[in-house]
Amino acid sequence: MEPKWLEWAKQLQSIAQAGLTYSKDIYDLERFELIRKISIDILSQHTDVDQEMIKHLFANETGYATPKVDIRGVVFKDHKILMVKENTDGGWSLPGGWGDIGLSPSEVVVKEVKEESGFDVKAVKLIAILDKKYHPHPPSPYHVYKIFILCEIIGGQAKKGIETSAVDFFAEDELPQISNERITESQIQLAFKHLYHPQEPVTFD
Known part of the structure; x- marks a missing residue:
């Protein structure tokens, strides 16, 4: 579970964003x-990020506040899972990233897997939709839904991308250092569960 101060900061940000969008009264604005500003101050006090950066990343959106969507590709070969090494922290993750405007989830995952690993895939099955705050990720200023889509390799070859420095397949009991900001060991175990039990229903929350 995320810390209470982060939950409060995100709730304040959501209230402020909606109010700034729909209110007309100058005093309410x-x-x-x-x-x-209070939500930014809370984050600034509890993180090493300065207020201007927080304002740019966290408090710059308009309209009704909704969760961001992170889409991850789950790709297996010979009972090993495809992972990419992230340039930002040196940890390994499932290929993926933020959802793109104008693209469906399956289109996003095909694009991301290609860009980050070099493999051409087709989306086969939705296996999970998870709320990031209920999983052991580091604290995040965003409320994030994580979508995991099982994919099948149809072409291409291993090739690092702009944001990745290595590509490899790993057995469940031989996982590398994980990029916990993006993925957790329990989520990878969930992916293997769907590999071993194809009839497993979609996991959510």
């Missing part, structure tokens, strides 16, 4: 701007 000032109040919602103050609420947004």
Whole structure:
């Protein structure tokens, strides 16, 4: 579970964003701007990120606040799972990234797997939709839904991408150092569960 201060900061940000979008009264707009500033101050006090960066990353959206969507490709070969090494932290993750406007989840996962690993795949099955805050990731300013899609290799070859420095397949009992910001060991175990039990229903929350 995420820390309470982070939950409060995100709730304040959501309230402020909605208020700034729909309110017309000038005094209410000032109040919602103050609420947004408080949410930024909370994050600034509990992280090493300065306020301007937090404002740019966390408090710059408009409209009704909704979760961001992170889409990950689950690809197996010879009972090993495809993973890519992230340039940012040196940890290994499942290929994937933020959902793109104009693309469906299956289109995003095909694109991301190609860009990060070099393999051409087709999306086969949705295996999980998880709320990031209920899993052992580091604290994040965003409320994130993680979508895991089982894919099948149809071509290509292992090739690192702009954001990745290595590509490899790993057995369940021989996993590398994981990029916990993006993926957790329990989520990889969940992926293997769907490999061993194809009739397993979609996992959610």
